[in-house]
Amino acid sequence: MRIKVDATKCIGAGLCVVAAPQVFSQNEDDGLVVVLQENPPPELHASVREAARLCPALVITYEEE
Template identity: 65%
Template structure:
């Protein structure tokens, strides 16, 4: 799995961080998503998929 984000679409809701805190964080200055691991281990994939689905701005894209 590969994660990409469109930071300009991010609204800073933080749902990704709540769903997968080992993979996502937010910038302190504006709350924009930060990807901590662009190719996370397989055991985190369910949480990462949930994070992408929960994103209200659809700023997170997943690929194989």
């Protein structure tokens, strides 16, 4: 899995961090999404899918490998 985010459209809701804290964080200055792992291990794929589903701005996308 490869994660991509469009941080320019992020609204800083933080639901990605709640769903997948090992993969996503938020910038301390503006609260926008920060990807901690662009290629997370398989055991985190379900939480990444959930984070993408929960994102109100729909800025998280991923490619299955």
